[in-house]
Structure formats: C-alpha cells, structure tokens
Amino acid sequence: MKRTPFFLIAIACLLICSQSISYAADPLPSWNEGKTKQAIVNFVIKVSTAGSPDFVPVAKRIATFDNDGTLWAEQPMYVQAFFVFDRIKALAPQHPEWQTKEPFASVLKGDLQTALAGGENAVMEMVMTTHAGMTTGEFEQQVKDWLATARHPASKRPFTEMVYQPMLELLSYLRANDFKTFIVSGGGIEFMRPWAEKVYGIPPEQVIGSSIKTKFELREGKPVLVRLAEINFIDDKEGKPVGIHQHIGRRPIAAFGNSDGDLQMLQWIAAGSGTTFCLYVHHTDAEREWTYDRQSHTGRLDKGLDEAKAKGWTVVDMKNDWNVVFTK
Amino acid sequence: MKRTPFFLIAIACLLICSQSISYAADPLPSWNEGKTKQAIVNFVIKVSTAGSPDFVPVAKRIATFDNDGTLWAEQPMYVQAFFVFDRIKALAPQHPEWQTKEPFASVLKGDLQTALAGGENAVMEMVMTTHAGMTTGEFEQQVKDWLATARHPASKRPFTEMVYQPMLELLSYLRANDFKTFIVSGGGIEFMRPWAEKVYGIPPEQVIGSSIKTKFELREGKPVLVRLAEINFIDDKEGKPVGIHQHIGRRPIAAFGNSDGDLQMLQWIAAGSGTTFCLYVHHTDAEREWTYDRQSHTGRLDKGLDEAKAKGWTVVDMKNDWNVVFTK
Numbered sequence: 001m002k003r004t005p006f007f008l009i010a011i012a013c014l015l016i017c018s019q020s021i022s023y024a025a026d027p028l029p030s031w032n033e034g035k036t037k038q039a040i041v042n043f044v045i046k047v048s049t050a051g052s053p054d055f056v057p058v059a060k061r062i063a064t065f066d067n068d069g070t071l072w073a074e075q076p077m078y079v080q081a082f083f084v085f086d087r088i089k090a091l092a093p094q095h096p097e098w099q100t101k102e103p104f105a106s107v108l109k110g111d112l113q114t115a116l117a118g119g120e121n122a123v124m125e126m127v128m129t130t131h132a133g134m135t136t137g138e139f140e141q142q143v144k145d146w147l148a149t150a151r152h153p154a155s156k157r158p159f160t161e162m163v164y165q166p167m168l169e170l171l172s173y174l175r176a177n178d179f180k181t182f183i184v185s186g187g188g189i190e191f192m193r194p195w196a197e198k199v200y201g202i203p204p205e206q207v208i209g210s211s212i213k214t215k216f217e218l219r220e221g222k223p224v225l226v227r228l229a230e231i232n233f234i235d236d237k238e239g240k241p242v243g244i245h246q247h248i249g250r251r252p253i254a255a256f257g258n259s260d261g262d263l264q265m266l267q268w269i270a271a272g273s274g275t276t277f278c279l280y281v282h283h284t285d286a287e288r289e290w291t292y293d294r295q296s297h298t299g300r301l302d303k304g305l306d307e308a309k310a311k312g313w314t315v316v317d318m319k320n321d322w323n324v325v326f327t328k
Numbered sequence: 329m330k331r332t333p334f335f336l337i338a339i340a341c342l343l344i345c346s347q348s349i350s351y352a353a354d355p356l357p358s359w360n361e362g363k364t365k366q367a368i369v370n371f372v373i374k375v376s377t378a379g380s381p382d383f384v385p386v387a388k389r390i391a392t393f394d395n396d397g398t399l400w401a402e403q404p405m406y407v408q409a410f411f412v413f414d415r416i417k418a419l420a421p422q423h424p425e426w427q428t429k430e431p432f433a434s435v436l437k438g439d440l441q442t443a444l445a446g447g448e449n450a451v452m453e454m455v456m457t458t459h460a461g462m463t464t465g466e467f468e469q470q471v472k473d474w475l476a477t478a479r480h481p482a483s484k485r486p487f488t489e490m491v492y493q494p495m496l497e498l499l500s501y502l503r504a505n506d507f508k509t510f511i512v513s514g515g516g517i518e519f520m521r522p523w524a525e526k527v528y529g530i531p532p533e534q535v536i537g538s539s540i541k542t543k544f545e546l547r548e549g550k551p552v553l554v555r556l557a558e559i560n561f562i563d564d565k566e567g568k569p570v571g572i573h574q575h576i577g578r579r580p581i582a583a584f585g586n587s588d589g590d591l592q593m594l595q596w597i598a599a600g601s602g603t604t605f606c607l608y609v610h611h612t613d614a615e616r617e618w619t620y621d622r623q624s625h626t627g628r629l630d631k632g633l634d635e636a637k638a639k640g641w642t643v644v645d646m647k648n649d650w651n652v653v654f655t656k
Contacts, residue, residue, distance in 0.1 A: 059531060136573055180533070193577045203387060204577025205508070205533075214573060216566040216592055223595045225573050232574075238544040245464055245542060245553050246560075247575060249521045249532025264544055267551045 067185035087130035132229035186236035240265035285319040395513035415458035460557035514564035568593035613647040
C-alpha cells in the first residue's frame with residue numbers, strides 16, 4: 001500500500017516528462033510528417049550525434065540558404081525590385097528629367113513592363129541610381145525606412161512577414177544543433193543585412209550576396225564608405241560557390257535553394273567529403289503561395305529539378321510538406 | 329576544539345579558492361602591469377559588464393586584428409614572400425626558361441634584391457605564378473605542406489611559432505568575453521585560412537584578406553574552384569574598412585594593428601558610436617624581436633604613430649609592455 005502512491009507519482013512524472021520530451025522532439029511543427037521532414041531530421045541527427053560515423057564537428061556544421069523564394073516570397077517579383085521602383089518614385093522630385101527619360105518615365109507611370117523592356121542596361125541604370133552615391137550608413141537607413149512602410153501587393157503584409165514559417169523553424173533547428181546558418185543570395189548583400197538578423201536570426205557577417213564597390217573616404221575628418229555605381233560581385237549561379245568560398249572559406253555541409261540560380265551552390269556542397277544535405281523548395285502551392293518552376297521568369301527551377309531527382313536531393317513539395325506557409 | 333579543524337579547512341579552502349581566482353583574474357600574464365594592459369582590461373570590462381553605460385551586446389562585440397607584425401612577425405620580410413620564393417624554387421624544374429628570365433632567375437640564384445628590383449610588375453608576376461592556376465583545394469594543401477617544413481631564417485622556428493604570445497592571450501581574453509575575433513590583413517586570405525584556426529583560434533569565415541578571383545568549373549562532373557591570375561581585392565590601407573564592411577557588415581568596436589596599412593581600419597573603428605578601442609603594436613624590442621617604425625619598408629608606422637598620439641589610442645611598447653614575445 002505504501003508503494004502505490006510513489007509508483008503513481010513516478011508514472012505521472014514519466015508521462016509529464018515524456019510529453020515535454022515529445023514536444024521538444026518536434027522542432028519542425030509546420031512540416032508535415034513524411035519523407036521530406038524525415039530526411040532533414042535524419043541528416044541533422046546523423047551529423048550531430050557524437051560517435052555516429054557521420055558525425056561532423058561543430059566548427060564544420062555550416063549551412064547556406066538562398067533567400068528569394070527559399071526564405072521569403074519572390075513573386076510577383078523580387079522584393080528588391082519593389083524597393084528599386086519605390087526609390088525611383090521617391091527620388092523623382094529631384095529628377096524632373098525622369099518624366100521623359102526611360103526607363104524612369106515608365107516606372108513613374110507604373111508601367112513596369114515597359115521599364116524593364118530596356119533589358120539589362122535599363123535594370124543596371126535603375127539599380128545604380130537607387131543603390132549608389134550614398135554612404136553605407138545612409139543606404140542601410142533607406143532600406144529600413146522602406147521596409148517599415150512597404151507592403152506586398154497581394155497580401156498587403158510587410159515584406160518581412162512574407163517569410164516561410166517552416167524555413168524559420170528549419171533555421172532554428174539547425175542552430176539548436178550548433179550549425180552556423182548563412183544566407184547566400186543573388187540579392188544585394190546590403191539590402192539583406194539591415195533586417196536579416198531580426199527576421200531570420202542571421203547576423204550581418206553571415207549574409208553573402210551581390211554587391212557594388214565601396215570606397216573609403218574622409219569627409220571633414222570623418223571616415224565614410226561611399227557606395228559606387230560599379231558592380232563588385234554577382235552572387236548567383238557560378239558566383240554562389242565563389243561567394244561561399246570568399247566569405248566562409250570552407251565548404252558547407254548543407255545547402256537550401258529553390259531555383260537554377262542555386263544549382264552550382266548545391267553541386268558544390270554535394271561534392272564535399274562526408275555527409276552532405278541538399279534541398280530544393282519546390283513552389284507547388286497555388287492557393288497559399290504561387291506555383292512555378294520550369295517556365296518561371298523569376299525563380300526558374302528546371303535543370304535543378306532534374307539534377308535533384310538524379311542525385312537524390314530532397315525536394316520540398318510546398319503544398320503537401322508544409323502545413324503553414326507564411327509566418328503568422 | 330571541535331570547531332578548529334573545520335575552521336582550518338575553511339581557511340585552507342578560501343586560500344585555495346582565492347589563489348585560483350587570482351590566477352583566473354589575470355588572463356594576460358605575458359603583459360606587464362602598466363597603462364597598456366590596464367587600458368585593454370578597462371575596455372573589456374566596460375563593454376562586457378551588464379548595466380555599465382558602455383555595455384555592448386554580445387552580437388556587436390567584434391574585434392579585428394591585422395596579422396603581419398600584429399599577430400606574427402613580419403621581419404625580415406612578410407612570411408608570404410618566403411612562400412612565394414620557395415614555391416618558385418619548387419616549381420623551377422617545370423620551368424627551365426626561368427633560369428634566364430627575371431625576376432625568376434634572381435630568385436633561383438637567391439638574389440632577392442634583384443628579383444624585387446622589377447617593382448610591382450615583378451612582384452605581381454611572382455605572386456600570380458605561385459598563387460594562381462590551381463584549384464582552391466590544391467593551393468590550401470600547398471600552403472599546409474610548405475608551413476610544415478619552412479623555417480624562419482633567424483630563429484629557425486616554424487613560421488607558425490613566430491606568433492606573439494601576448495596577442496594570443498589577448499585573442500583568448502576577448503573571446504572569453506564573448507567577442508568575435510577577425511583577422512583583417514593585407515596578406516592573402518587563402519594563405520592565412522589553412523592555419524589561422526589552429527594557431528589563433530580564428531575560423532576561416534573570420535579571416536579577411538587580399539584575394540585573387542576564383543572561377544567555378546565542372547571538371548568531369550566534379551565542381552572545382554580555380555584560382556585565376558587576376559586581383560580580386562587588396563585588403564590594405566583604404567581597403568581594410570571596405571573589406572570589413574564587405575565581410576562583417578557592421579562596424580567592429582576594437583581594432584589592433586601595427587602599421588600605417590592599418591590606419592584606415594583604426595580610423596573606421598574609432599569613428600563608431602559608443603565605446604571603441606584602437607591599439608597599435610609598436611616594435612621597440614631589438615633584442616627579442618626587431619625595432620622599426622617610421623622608416624621601415626615592411627610595416628612602416630609613421631602617420632599611424634602620430635594619429636595614435638593625437639587621438640589617445642593605446643600604443644604597445646613591445647619592449648616594456650611584454651614580458652614574453654614569441655609563443656613557447
């Protein structure tokens with residue numbers, strides 16, 4: 001008789017404990033059970049379990065993530081393109097000549113198709129006009145100010161809320177297992193850094209992206225870095241492994257992307273020694289997000305889809321693998 | 329009577345504890361007591377003490393260190409120059425034409441003065457011949473192989489032992505106070521990364537340096553990064569704040585250098601908001617190391633010395649501030 005209460009208490013404790021264990025054991029609640037989620041969890045357990053033949057020391061647990069279409073939405077066009085057009089509108093009063101000068105005239109009329117019809121030259125002109133000429137500190141403030149009020153045209157939500165909840169959980173899960181998480185994006189490095197730490201938990205020194213050159217100057221004795229209208233680095237396609245090597249200096253063991261622009265990054269990681277993990281996010285959810293792959297202008301996933309199949313990389317079926325898409 | 333033994337034990341415990349506390353309280357044993365050491369300790373305590381008006385959150389505790397002459401010796405010439413000359417000798421059998429072609433012919437005869445007489449063009453030719461054309465993996469191996477056998481001409485010690493013990497303690501002390509420590513060097517980024525983690529505890533992703541361009545290629549389906557004979561970035565003088573911004577993306581709060589090549593880095597850090605710390609290592613010890621400053625070809629410290637005095641930056645008097653110079 002004396003033993004029974006203790007026994008019951010012990011059972012109760014076990015139940016409570018096992019409940020909290022089971023809660024702690026699902027770090028990816030927005031991911032539906034299935035082979036995609038299992039592949040992620042299996043990889044993380046393998047490389048982070050001491051004594052496992054696939055164990056990877058903490059210093060080498062590096063994971064790289066594309067941004068546009070992998071961590072946040074890239075439709076109907078890249079977020080940074082909205083920034084460019086809005087900045088042109090904001091700067092227009094200082095540039096009366098833009099009323100008749102392409103591509104600016106079309107942007108001011110809201111006719112983005114015509115504005116973009118000028119091709120790469122037109123795009124470069126718009127990018128440099130809005131991204132160069134100021135100090136690095138001034139540009140950072142412009143990005144922050146814009147993000148504070150800009151809204152996605154479809155959802156009317158701030159762009160920094162158009163991020164994928166399952167990917168936020170994945171970032172946290174990797175970091176909880178001592179991974180260092182990096183962004184490796186074709187987007188502007190200085191466009192991402194002002195908000196990546198707050199939104200993704202990724203500090204500026206772990207953001208890799210495209211860049212323009214900057215120049216050190218003393219202005220009345222005060223040092224500034226001035227942004228120049230000259231490309232420094234394009235962190236896309238073949239540029240991604242180059243950018244990774246330049247910034248990180250060793251090969252990551254996991255890479256996450258969503259388009260052919262990420263293919264070389266995934267190839268580079270997959271060719272590393274030891275256990276590696278490559279994942280493509282496939283946009284298959286027309287209701288909650290957008291459906292696009294082989295034919296899309298933004299975020300085309302064609303060669304990458306074939307190579308993922310051939311090499312057994314993990315492909316997220318957004319519609320079926322995610323029970324939530326955007327962060328709440 | 330009964331109390332006495334316990335009392336004695338308590339006293340003994342206190343003595344033992346206070347001894348270990350006093351040991352733990354000097355994280356910089358190779359630094360002599362004095363204003364230099366005190367300035368370092370004061371800064372670290374100020375920024376890392378919660379509630380202090382100068383407190384800096386961990387994420388912003390970033391410190392950047394020059395390498396040549398700040399962390400390891402740079403006399404009689406940069407270590408990387410020894411590497412260049414030794415590689416030329418190693419490659420000579422594959423280049424019979426070098427026997428009569430400058431600057432290679434002079435290097436092979438051991439006449440470095442004549443080899444360098446060709447100025448910047450000669451230097452670039454020697455650097456590119458020895459640093460480009462191979463994959464990043466091959467180059468890394470060449471650096472490691474060379475360091476395993478190369479010796480400093482004066483001390484006959486491996487170059488990786490020509491590092492300053494007081495600076496190793498300083499790196500550890502900063503990291504113990506949650507600083508992220510970076511190298512920001514004019515030297516080659518890929519020349520430093522293969523050994524910086526082992527020698528300094530600084531991982532590859534926290535090494536910033538000069539670089540040549542690399543190119544992603546698939547060789548028989550296997551991705552490689554090939555090193556090209558084209559300058560990508562010179563991380564010296566005005567380049568240092570640019571490199572810092574490119575890699576780290578926020579302004580460090582402490583910077584350590586030894587030459588005019590570090591001046592712009594120190595200016596950039598000193599101009600940050602909040603409490604900052606700038607330090608110059610002044611080579612004043614002819615017996616244990618070398619004495620050089622305003623007139624030196626390698627590691628000239630002229631303008632920097634004046635600016636340090638004018639701005640109240642900390643200047644290490646190597647002879648008097650350090651009781652040990654090189655690591656044992």
